[in-house]
Amino acid sequence: MKHHLFWPLTILALLLVFNLLYDPTFFSIKVRDGHLYGSLIDILNFGAPLLLVSIGMTLVIATKGIDLSVGSIVAITGAMACLTISKGPDQNALVLVATAVGLSLVLSLALGLWNGFLVAGVGIQPIIATLILMVAGRGVAQLITSGQIITVSSSSYKFIGAGVLFMLPFSIFIVAAVFAVASLLTRKTAIGLFIESVGNKPVASRLAGIRAKSVMIAVYLFCGLCAGVAGLILSSNVSSADGNNAGLWYELDAILAVVIGGTSLNGGRFYLAGTVIGALIIQTLTTTIYMIGVPPEITLVVKAFVVLVVCLIQSESFRKAIVGRWKTRRYPAEKEVARHV
Amino acid sequence: MFKRQHLPIIVTLALFVFMFIAGSFRYTGFFSTQVLLNLFIDNAFLLIVAIGMTFVIVSGGIDLSVGSVIALTSMISASLLQEGWSPAAVIPLVLLLGSLFGSGMGAIIHYFKIQPFIVTLAGMFLARGLCYVISTNTITINNAFYTSVAQTKVYLPGGNFVSISVIIALLLFVLAFYAAHYTRFGRNTYAIGGNEQSAVLMGLPVARTKIGVYLFSGFCSALGGVVLTFYMLSGYGLHAIGMELDAIAAVVIGGTLLTGGFGYVAGTLFGVLIQGAIQTIISFEGTLSSWWTRIVIGLLLFLFILLQRLFSSRQLLQKHRA
Amino acid sequence: MEEGRPILHMKDIHKQFPGVKALSGVQFRLFPGEIHALMGENGAGKSTLIKVLTGVYSIDRGQVEMDQERISIQSPQEAQAAGISTVYQEVNLCPNLSVAENIYIGREPRRFGRILWKELNSAAAKLLEERMNLMIDVTKPLHSYPIAIQQLIAIARALNISAKVLILDEPTSSLDRVEVSQLFNVMNKLKSEGLAILFVTHFLNQVYEISDRITILRGGEFVGEYAASALSRIELVSKMIGKELELLEELPKMSSLDGNGKTGSELLLEAKSLGRRGSIEPFDLSIRAGEIVGLAGLLGSGRTEAARLLFGADSPDQGSLKIGDKGSAHTPRQAIDNGIAFCSEDRKGEGIIDDLTIRENIVLAMQASQGWLRTISKKKQSEIAEQFIEALNINPPNPDQLIKHLSGGNQQKVLLARSLLTEPRLLILDEPTRGIDIGAKAEIQKLVMSLSKKGMSVLFISSELEEVLRVSDRIAVMRDRKKVKEMTDGEMNEQLVMKAIAGGGEE
Missing domain, CATH: 3.40.50.300 (P-loop containing nucleotide triphosphate hydrolases)
Known part of the structure; x- marks a missing residue:
């Protein structure tokens, strides 16, 4: 059996090689004003918000859930932070920026809790429960920004999304930190075990003494927080908040990244590293399409095929059809049932 | 004759009536037949799409591609008209394409057992992306037939009027109502939504019905696209963004169970009207901004989903009585 | 009872799954106008046999004859077309549709494609009244009726497809006494109309109440076919449970060797009239430290239900439970904290x-x-x-x-x-040896005994009588969702336990 990162890495490598052939300077990284510049750095920098959202989404999907509201949460937290800063007397004041960031993150946690409550507490299917916030969230974001694009001029705030540390964009460090925390929490503590167990077999997990509800609430909380941080990076990068368009399609891209990374939508085993590569693939794809001069919106067509191919590969019925073991349509139910004998 | 299973649709109806009466008391000029008819005029394409969505949701699935298919339809129509095609060829063609698109998704969902959510998500990306393959800009439509349809007012007794789109939407509504309650296709759709495995064991044509449901939704999206094109007189890749959410919300507010098996086409009509009424009230209010529409719809969605949850857990309790 | 020719005759049926022989050389005959009970414990091959009949499974060898003609059933639809209809324990209808629709969906009366609701409803009402003695509002959704009625409706649908053979797979497991007798009335009526009925149940009383003939399977093999009147309860149970003489015989009965002292040890668990409506009737049970208590009884007798109450997997609605100095657990997590562990039968x-x-x-x-x-x-x-x-x-x-x-x-x-x-201080094992090979079985039994020596209490649930007898210090017998008897070491023997499992006599 191949390593679970084999396919994602191969796709990423192919994309990069294609770029290199198209533009031989693609891999070159220059130093200018003490910053590193180059396409690879851009991919990491612009991909940061998606990477964050995808990391959160991975854990939610591992519990057999889904969070459609992340795009709305991105918009809400960005709006909240910019509003707070724009109201302050000195937009550069660290205290103010810290307050804005803190407030936004608390808000994103609250929204994650809301989703978790609906899923684990009330028992609504995840896709439906998070749909509510997906619909209402954009309205809330616009309510915060009064329907306008709030611009701020705070260099302290701008540092989050556009700052430079050790010659690299600061956002990369945020992503690295969140990824490290998520990996540590899930691989070095028992949380990962509980998540996989609950996502794989909820009933058996309960009998083994796992508090499935707490686990579920925790993953939605974390996913909300990730989306919140992504919202901060995104709005800080452009020093403005757009309630309408910030984080648009993020939920879908994040789900796509998770699926490409090898985590099944049916829950259970999850691969954070795979997700990271999945998100990088999506970001590289966008960059590539920009570079070769095709309208960027056409990325959607490519994404459509990627989603379909990945899901077909994961589909047992499809694999059987391909392998040819589907040779007969007699006793269609037997295989299904025999697995449970 | 009142039956318990009619409760959700009665709640929806009552909500609409209440909103309309409240609006009438609060705003002068609200209480008029034309305001009511405008709800239909402004939301004809939403109604068309939501009707298709009702069938999908009743069957236990979901279709996220509807908004994109509308945009794609508008794009194809506009570009073909620009090329000089006749509307008599364009309209049947886009309806056919929409149906094919839908049935393709249905076939993948059924035969490869992939969640409808993810398949139609891919469909959503694909259709939206194809718009931009055609053009990234708006294509305006100057075709005489389209402009005349757009401007035609069909007068009703009493001096009020509706658009041709409304008539198309209402015809579809009657057809869908009949299909849902008086044809095997409709009943099989309910059966699959109630318990797909039972439907298989009962010997119902599950594959045909499931694919048919997505085909119908694809057709409705294309028809909605045609109607939207009449309304907008342009094709554009950004048309109808987020429409799938409006359609789903209309269906849920109309009392259809998101888990499938239960719901009424008539409920969806009122779901659409409620959304229209919210918009109208907010525009009459003046001080309230448009984004309140989304918040209120989200709130209603929450309340109705909660209501459904209570409704279905009561049913469950009954089932376990023995 | 050789009245003519069988309508259904299955000969020398073999079926193998990876690693398991599900059926080997099984035969089964069903005559028109009889109710035939198919009996066997878990893994006996009942459900495999039924799935062969309903076209879910293929067979490796053997043949199925219907009306003297060899047939090959490859899907549930083909089974129906051949005249074999099945009603399962969990009703396979659509709860959201009306009663009438559930009976007729797929073959509704139509004119120009339009469903004629009036005709459909009146036909359904007539069918239910004439054949099921059931007068209900057929326009209400199915889920508004109790399971018992739903069963009858499912039978009505099955019959409506011109059935010659009706398979009832554990139809009574969630019905109360009145509902069962209502079902039996219908079954007797159908039998008198010439229908052949295959009936599967775990309730011995019901077998004798309704069936004419009994076929017993064990471990995928055919044990025998008997007239119900000629087979005593005790014979039936012993044929179902059988004996396993192989490896296990070598195992000494440890519990009796060192069984002293346990009666004096401290009380670990005490349940007083603990029960849950629709699941198990109130029962008392106490377990001492280091004691192995066996819970004997057939499948569906309430063994698992009792264990789930003790473990907090289901909440009791009456009675009290004490574990050491702690009260009852409401969740498995609490139970584990209280020192209980549970291995489910559904591995x-x-x-x-x-x-x-x-x-x-x-x-x-x-x-x-x-x-x-x-x-x-x-x-x-x-x-x-x-x-x-x-x-x-x-x-x-x-x-x-x-x-x-x-x-x-x-x-x-x-x-x-x-x-x-x-x-854990108490280990609950629900069918720990089911479906596993004989070597592993012996290992698990040894382990259980050595654990009890170290002071752990064990509640040991099994369908295999010999196994229960071997490991237990004390045995509680369950029957028809009730605890019917408790025996201590001195009075435990196969004969007595089997009698208790079989029941009869005292009712």
């Missing part, structure tokens, strides 16, 4: 976590009770796993193997390890 559904490794499956419960902050390091996990792999002889001896790739017996050992790791 695949409620036991193993497929996607996790042996190591992860073993530490799961211990980790859950420690909480996520006190994480067991991977190194420690591997040590624990290897320790258990060695102690329980788990194969393959690789802690990082996914559990879904293990055989049933080894999966069971992993689950045992998971329970033991929480260091």
Whole structure:
């Protein structure tokens, strides 16, 4: 059996090689004003918000859930932070920026809790429960920004999304930190075990003494927080908040990244590293399409095929059809049932 | 004759009536037949799409591609008209394409057992992306037939009027109502939504019905696209963004169970009207901004989903009585 | 009872699943106008046989004849077309549709494609009244009626497809007494109309009340076909349970050798009229420290239900439970904290976590009770796993193997390890030896006995009488969702336990 990162890495490598052939300077990284510049750095920098959202989404999907509201949460937290800063007397004041960031993150946690409550507490299917916030969230974001694009001029705030540390964009460090925390929490503590167990077999997990509800609430909380941080990076990068368009399609891209990374939508085993590569693939794809001069919106067509191919590969019925073991349509139910004998 | 299973649709109806009466008391000029008819005029394409969505949701699935298919339809129509095609060829063609698109998704969902959510998500990306393959800009439509349809007012007794789109939407509504309650296709759709495995064991044509449901939704999206094109007189890749959410919300507010098996086409009509009424009230209010529409719809969605949850857990309790 | 020719005749049926012989050389005959009970314990092959008849499974060898003609049924639809209709325990209808629709969907009366609701409803009402003696509002949705009525409606639908053979697969398991007699009235009526009925149930009383003939299967093999009147309860039970003489005979009966002193040890668990409506009638049970209490009874007799109440997997609605100095548990988590461990009989559904490794499956419960902050390091996990792999002889001896790739017996050992790791004072084992090979069986029995020597109490549930007798210090017998008898070591013997399981006589 191949390593679970084999396919994602191969796709990423192919994309990069294609770029290199198209533009031989693609891999070159220059130093200018003490910053590193180059396409690879851009991919990491612009991909940061998606990477964050995808990391959160991975854990939610591992519990057999889904969070459609992340795009709305991105918009809400960005709006909240910019509003707070724009109201302050000195937009550069660290205290103010810290307050804005803190407030936004608390808000994103609250929204994650809301989703978790609906899923684990009330028992609504995840896709439906998070749909509510997906619909209402954009309205809330616009309510915060009064329907306008709030611009701020705070260099302290701008540092989050556009700052430079050790010659690299600061956002990369945020992503690295969140990824490290998520990996540590899930691989070095028992949380990962509980998540996989609950996502794989909820009933058996309960009998083994796992508090499935707490686990579920925790993953939605974390996913909300990730989306919140992504919202901060995104709005800080452009020093403005757009309630309408910030984080648009993020939920879908994040789900796509998770699926490409090898985590099944049916829950259970999850691969954070795979997700990271999945998100990088999506970001590289966008960059590539920009570079070769095709309208960027056409990325959607490519994404459509990627989603379909990945899901077909994961589909047992499809694999059987391909392998040819589907040779007969007699006793269609037997295989299904025999697995449970 | 009142039956318990009619409760959700009665709640929806009552909500609409209440909103309309409240609006009438609060705003002068609200209480008029034309305001009511405008709800239909402004939301004809939403109604068309939501009707298709009702069938999908009743069957236990979901279709996220509807908004994109509308945009794609508008794009194809506009570009073909620009090329000089006749509307008599364009309209049947886009309806056919929409149906094919839908049935393709249905076939993948059924035969490869992939969640409808993810398949139609891919469909959503694909259709939206194809718009931009055609053009990234708006294509305006100057075709005489389209402009005349757009401007035609069909007068009703009493001096009020509706658009041709409304008539198309209402015809579809009657057809869908009949299909849902008086044809095997409709009943099989309910059966699959109630318990797909039972439907298989009962010997119902599950594959045909499931694919048919997505085909119908694809057709409705294309028809909605045609109607939207009449309304907008342009094709554009950004048309109808987020429409799938409006359609789903209309269906849920109309009392259809998101888990499938239960719901009424008539409920969806009122779901659409409620959304229209919210918009109208907010525009009459003046001080309230448009984004309140989304918040209120989200709130209603929450309340109705909660209501459904209570409704279905009561049913469950009954089932376990023995 | 050789009245003419059988309508259905299955000859020398063989069916093998990977690693399991589900059916070998089974035969079955069904005559028109009879009710024929198919009996057997878990793994006997009843459900496989029925699935062969309904076109779900193919057969490896043998033939099925219907009306003297050889047939091959390849899908549920073909079964129906051949005149074989099935009504399952969980009603396979659509709860959201009306009663009338459930009966007629797929063949509604139509004119120009339009469904004629009036005709449909009146036909359904007539059908239910004439054949089922049932007068109900057929326009109401199915879910508004109790399961018993739903069963009758399912039968009505099945009959409506011109059935010659009706299979009723455990139709009575969730019905109360009145509902059962209503069902039996209908069955008798249908029988008198010439229908052949295959009836599967776990309730012995019902078998004798309704059936004319009994076929018994055991371990996938045909035991015999008997007229119900010629087979006593005790014979029936002994044929169903059978004897396993192989390896197990060598095992000394340890419990009787050192059974002294246990009666004097402290009381660990005490249940007083603990019960749950629709699941198990109130029962008393006490277990002392270091004692092995066997819970005997047939499948569906309430054994599992009792265990689930003790473990907090289901909440009781009456009675009280004391475990040591603690009260009853409302969740499995509490029960584990109170020192109880439980291995479910549904190993695949409620036991193993497929996607996790042996190591992860073993530490799961211990980790859950420690909480996520006190994480067991991977190194420690591997040590624990290897320790258990060695102690329980788990194969393959690789802690990082996914559990879904293990055989049933080894999966069971992993689950045992998971329970033991929480260091329970009471271990509840529900059918721990079902579906596993004889070697693993003996190992598990030995393990249970040695645990009790070390002071752990065990509640041992099994359909295999011999096994229960061998390991237990005391036996409680369950029948028809009731605890009917309790026996201590001195008075326990096969004959008595079997009598208690079979019942009759005293009612």
